[in-house]
Amino acid sequence: xxxxxxxxxxxxxxxxxxxxxxxxxxxxxxxxxxxxxxxxxxxxxxxxxxxxxxxxxxxxxxxxxxxxxxxxxxxxxxxxxxxxxxxxxxxxxxxxxxxxxxxxxxxxxxxxxxxxxxxxxxxxxxxxxxxxxxxxxxxxxxxxxxxxxxxxxxxxxxxxxxxxxxxxxxxxxxxxxxxxxxxxxxxxxxxxxxxxxxxxxxxxxxxxxxxxxxxxxxxxxxxxxxxxxxxxxxxxxxxxxxxxxxxxxxxxxxxxxxxxxxxxxxxxxxxxxxxxxxxxxxxxxxxxxxxxxxxxxxxxxxxxxxxxxxxxxxxxxxxxxxxxxxxxxxxxxxxxxxxxxxxxxxxxxxxxxxxxxxxxxxxxxxxxxxxxxxxxxxxxxxxxxxxxxxxxxxxxxxxxxxxxxxxxxxxxxxxxxxxxxxxxxxx
Ligand SMILES: NC(=O)c1ccc[n+]([C@@H]2O[C@H](COP(=O)([O-])OP(=O)(O)OC[C@H]3O[C@@H](n4cnc5c(N)ncnc54)[C@H](O)[C@@H]3O)[C@@H](O)[C@H]2O)c1
Numbered sequence: 001x002x003x004x005x006x007x008x009x010x011x012x013x014x015x016x017x018x019x020x021x022x023x024x025x026x027x028x029x030x031x032x033x034x035x036x037x038x039x040x041x042x043x044x045x046x047x048x049x050x051x052x053x054x055x056x057x058x059x060x061x062x063x064x065x066x067x068x069x070x071x072x073x074x075x076x077x078x079x080x081x082x083x084x085x086x087x088x089x090x091x092x093x094x095x096x097x098x099x100x101x102x103x104x105x106x107x108x109x110x111x112x113x114x115x116x117x118x119x120x121x122x123x124x125x126x127x128x129x130x131x132x133x134x135x136x137x138x139x140x141x142x143x144x145x146x147x148x149x150x151x152x153x154x155x156x157x158x159x160x161x162x163x164x165x166x167x168x169x170x171x172x173x174x175x176x177x178x179x180x181x182x183x184x185x186x187x188x189x190x191x192x193x194x195x196x197x198x199x200x201x202x203x204x205x206x207x208x209x210x211x212x213x214x215x216x217x218x219x220x221x222x223x224x225x226x227x228x229x230x231x232x233x234x235x236x237x238x239x240x241x242x243x244x245x246x247x248x249x250x251x252x253x254x255x256x257x258x259x260x261x262x263x264x265x266x267x268x269x270x271x272x273x274x275x276x277x278x279x280x281x282x283x284x285x286x287x288x289x290x291x292x293x294x295x296x297x298x299x300x301x302x303x304x305x306x307x308x309x310x311x312x313x314x315x316x317x318x319x320x321x322x323x324x325x326x327x328x329x330x331x332x333x334x335x336x337x338x339x340x341x342x343x344x345x346x347x348x349x350x351x352x353x354x355x356x357x358x359x360x361x362x363x364x365x366x367x368x369x370x371x372x373x374x375x376x377x378x379x380x381x382x383x384x385x386x387x388x389x390x391x392x393x394x395x396x397x398x399x400x401x402x403x404x405x406x407x408x409x410x411x412x413x414x415x416x417x418x419x420x421x422x423x424x425x426x427x
Contacts, residue, residue, distance in 0.1 A: 003051045004067065005192065008032055008083035010108050012042060012073060014336065015125060015160045016089035018051050018171045022196050023087075024060045024071035030329055031073040032082050032111075042073045048364070049231055050335055051164060074133040074324050085123065085192065088112065088137075089160065092126045093266060098273045100129065100294075102136055109137045113144030118155055121180075123156035123189055127271050130208040133157050134181070149181070156189035157207040157212030175199045180208035208414035214328045218271040219289055224258040225268070226292035229299055232260035232427050236306065243417045243426055257272030260427045261415060262303070262341035262391065263296040264330035269339055300344020303427065307345075307389055307413045310425050314409050318355045318385045324385040324405060326366055327392025328360045328376055332416075335362040343372050355379050363394050380405075393418045 005027050006176045009020035012033040020031040033039050041048060045058035062070035065079045071081070071218045080086070090104040105126060112122055122141060138149050147153050158178045162171050176197045180186030190203040204210040232242040242260060249255045263269045272289045311318055330340040346356060358376040360366075363377045380400070384407045390397060393416040402412060402422050414423035 004028075005085060006067065006083045007032075007087060007113075008080040008114060010080075010086060010088045011090035011104070011126075012038055013089065013091070014049050014051055014164045015162060016087075017042065017047060017057075018050065019087065019089060019125070019161060020071055020073075021052050021057060021060050021165055022171050023068060026069060026195050028067050028069055029071050030065055030094055031071055031081060032077075032080050033073070033075060034107075034111075036075040039075045048103070048166070050334070050362075051162075052156050057212055061406055067249050068352075077111065077115060077371045078416070080112075083115075084117070084120050084307065086112045086120065087123045089125045089159075091266065092128055092274070093287060094270050094273050100274045100277050101251055102128075102132065105132065110121075110144050113141045116141065116145040118147065118152045121154045121156055121185060121189065123158055123192075125158055127159060127214050127218070127267065127274065128211055129274040130212040131278065133207050133211060138181075138382055149280045155207070156185060157210045158189065158193060158310040159210060159217075161214075161217070164336060165331060172196060172198045175202060177202045177210050177213055179204040179207045180205060183211040190336070212314045215271050216274045216421045218268045218291075219275055221233065221258075222268050222272045222296060223261060223288060223292040224256060225261065225263055226295035229334055233302065241426065244262050259417065260299075262330075262342035262345070264339050265336065266330075266338050267340070269293075269296065274332045297341075297344075300341045301348045303345045303389075303391075303413075304348030304352075306425070306427070307349070307387060310413055311387050314411050314412065314424075316409060320355060321386040322355050322357070322383070323349060323387045323389060325356060325358045326360075326382070326390040326400075328358050328395050329392055329394075330365045330372070332393040333362070333395055335364060337363050337371060343374070345391060346374065357383075357385070360392070360394070362394060370386045385410060390414045390416060390419055390423070392416070 007023050007027050007029045009016045010032050021027050022360050023029045046054055047057055060071045062072050065072045088108050090108045094102050095101045142149055161174045163169050166395050178190040178193050178201050180189045184204050185396045190201050235242045250257050272293055276286045280367045310319055328342045329337050360376050361378050368374050368376045385405050412423040414426045419427045
């Protein structure tokens with residue numbers, strides 16, 4: 001391997017771009033993506049995911065692929081061939097049957113294999129089940145490079161823990177788990193990340209340990225949220241305010257502060273299926289993990305039925321009623337609409353023949369139309385609504401004057417519990 005480090009980051013999405021930008025403060029970095037529109041957007045100094053501020057991105061960009069520190073983005077394989085570290089940050093989705101779809105990992109491994117040289121290290125960051133790096137990706141690297149694993153090239157794994165939309169816990173401020181295919185490579189990968197991660201690093205003993213650690217972090221969140229979602233269903237039947245209960249219980253030092261809600265996106269709602277699939281493959285049927293998934297996936301329909309109940313209690317004729325939905329993204333302050341569970345609420349509400357307006361200042365209307373066939377508006381609509389349903393706690397919604405949007409008997413339902421006394425009911 002060359003003495004100087006040159007890093008390629010493969011996949012410039014929510015995870016890849018902030019990481020590439022961070023590494024570019026110390027090393028020459030080439031950001032590679034098969035989506036040439038994304039590459040063009042980034043080279044023009046604009047990040048539509050809003051994860052890297054435009055002025056920060058612009059300051060890190062260099063206009064050509066050179067060995068100077070800085071970031072150059074490209075969709076051309078030639079531009080990454082002289083790198084010696086390849087960090088793969090491509091999506092790891094599930095298919096329509098909730099089974100892991102490793103296609104982007106296979107494809108990106110094939111891409112990297114074509115430019116791999118002796119001594120290079122390929123680090124995977126995508127969330128996977130234990131074994132994917134060594135048992136699934138390494139054979140692809142060997143096949144398409146003609147090189148031998150742990151002799152000619154090496155691999156590492158370092159799971160990403162960023163939280164899109166969160167400007168406080170940015171990539172360098174989150175402790176990073178690292179691992180390598182040999183103890184020496186583990187040290188080397190760990191040292192690489194330690195150069196830029198100010199929060200520090202944790203070198204795990206093996207790649208499988210690091211893979212398992214990431215997938216259980218998200219599975220643990222999923223199960224905990226499922227538990228409070230179940231509590232919300234029970235307490236709603238009893239006329240007890242769940243948020244009040246959680247606040248009271250939260251005064252105990254070891255009570256975990258989870259809130260009920262819709263679990264969407266491509267991490268917490270997806271990663272447990274990766275673990276469950278692997279468990280089933282080796283002959284263990286996971287009960288708790290899948291029960292959590294079932295509970296969380298039922299919440300869209302539940303929210304819709306709760307809203308309709310509230311409308312009927314307020315003498316609102318449900319059929320043809322006007323409902324304003326605040327938020328379509330999968331989480332607050334983030335434009336990401338992938339796997340958003342707000343669409344489950346909308347689907348259930350539509351069965352009642354209601355007239356829905358979706359307002360989301362962050363979601364891209366063309367993307368929502370393309371993904372879900374739904375119309376959204378980016379500006380607050382005029383008019384009065386029979387019901388207002390807050391589904392996402394975007395900052396903009398906290399300041400809204402809802403009175404202007406209401407009729408005398410309108411109802412406000414707050415899934416996120418952020419509207420205080422502006423709402424009639426919370427999840
Ligand atoms: N977004 C998060 O909050 C988050 C947090 C932690 C971990 N992760 C994990 O990180 C991984 C990436 O997630 P993301 O949210 O950044 O995804 P993303 O969809 O935002 O970005 C992935 C990028 O990879 C590109 N890509 C796909 N296939 C490619 C290929 N073969 N070669 C080159 N580029 C390719 C896409 O064009 C896209 O720009 C996933 O495994 C995810 O589970 C995500």
